[in-house]
Amino acid sequence: MLHQNIAIPTxxxxxxxxxxxxxLDLTEGQPAGHCIRACWIGMQxxxxxxxxxAELGDLYYTLLLKDLGCSSNAARICELYEADDRAFKQGYKTVGTSxxxxxxxxxxxxxxxxxxxxxxSAIGNILRNGDAIAQEMIVSRCTRGADIARTLRFSNAVCDGIYHLDEHWNGSGRPGRLEAGAIPLFSRIALLAQVVDVFHGHAGASAALEEAQRRSGIWFDPELVRALESAARHHSFWTALASPTIETRVVRLAPAEDGDRLDDDYLDAIANAFGQVIDAKSPFTAGHSRRVGDLSARMAQGLGLSPGRARWLRRAAVLHDVGKLGVSSAILEKPGELDEREWAEMRTHTTHTRAILGRIGALADLADVAAAHHERLDxxxxxxxxxxxxxxxxxxxITTCDIYDALVSDRPYRPALPVEEALRTMEVASGTAIDPDCLAILKASLA
Structure with missing residues (x-):
């Protein structure tokens, strides 16, 4: 029996x-909890x-959302470097400054x-166009991250902090080649916190502190490095990073709520924002999450679900592919058939979806519904x-809408199908992969 009223958990x-x-950690190829740990470091x-x-409040969300635009350069990295975008990003973060x-x-x-x-040929292209390539990808990432933060109603200080994350103290960074005090303070702290967490995970506390000191005056504001050294003298600074309660500790550092109640409107805004993050992973999926969400909501009402339940379902539909952030773009962008290893990785996206949504108290009841969208009736x-x-x-x-939107959209391995051909293809799968009642309502929704 369907529940007609959805209570939002506290x-x-x-x-x-x-x-x-x-x-976001998945997209960057970072160990789970990277943004959480960077937030802890930066807040100290x-x-x-x-x-x-007030400043700590804005810093807090800059740190948690510093990688909000990270999916927008995934496909480009895969294309230019012919490499797994997640592994490339992860490795690049441990490279020195030279x-x-x-x-x-x-x-x-x-x-x-x-x-x-x-x-x-690939290396030659990078040698010839490396600077322009780097600028293009960082501008894309920074602009997308700041824009999404605005849709989540964060302050200009947070949006600017995200936009200028990759600026360096000596002016060698991007996107604006800003230097020293011209770089927003929250950007300076976020970059420092990011590097400290990466090197702490890679080689331990001493290596993390030494790397921060090595980059002082080059990448990092020397004053911030001194503040880091002071904070790092406290035993709890390092032990917290390895604690299983780190997320709880970080949530306790949150600012007093600033007027954005966690109501249906804000949950919709969060779902839409992360739908944009998901769809930016591949140029072939632009708008896919939103379209599947909107079509699912229309179909839900056609099948007799209440407006509240249809709204709830739309969130699940928008977020159904969030786990694809953990799949290599080399697989998502492959123009041919996937081999056995690639299919195994592709299938993990449903498990990632369940794990991500399952951690979010206010959205946990979406996890199983969204993660099952590749189950079949047979x-x-x-x-x-x-x-x-x-x-x-x-x-x-969700399954019906996902299949339909995939068929009528361009994919790496084929062009978009006309609507009539897509529906005929779905008819063949009716009763085995697709629910016949849902297919009938889909057709009615498109009429």
């Missing part, structure tokens, strides 16, 4: 944003600086394993090969 904006930050630095409560170290990393990773001629779907009786009506709606 949660704060910090709870939801902190939980969603794990999706902010406290050492004596920032006001040009020699950067070039060694790029050359060693570009088109690795490809024929020599292809490697030479029991041959994934990830659980559920029988038809175990696949709920809401999931069947």
């Amino acid at each position: 949660a704060t904006r910090a709870d939801v944003i902190a939980a969603f930050s794990y999706a 630095v902010g406290r050492e600086l004596g920032l006001s409560p 040009l020699a170290a950067t070039l060694h990393f790029v050359f060693s990773k570009t088109a690795r394993g490809r024929p020599l001629g292809r490697r030479v 029991g041959t779907g994934y990830p659980l090969a559920l029988p038809a009786a175990a696949i709920g009506r809401e999931t069947r709606i």
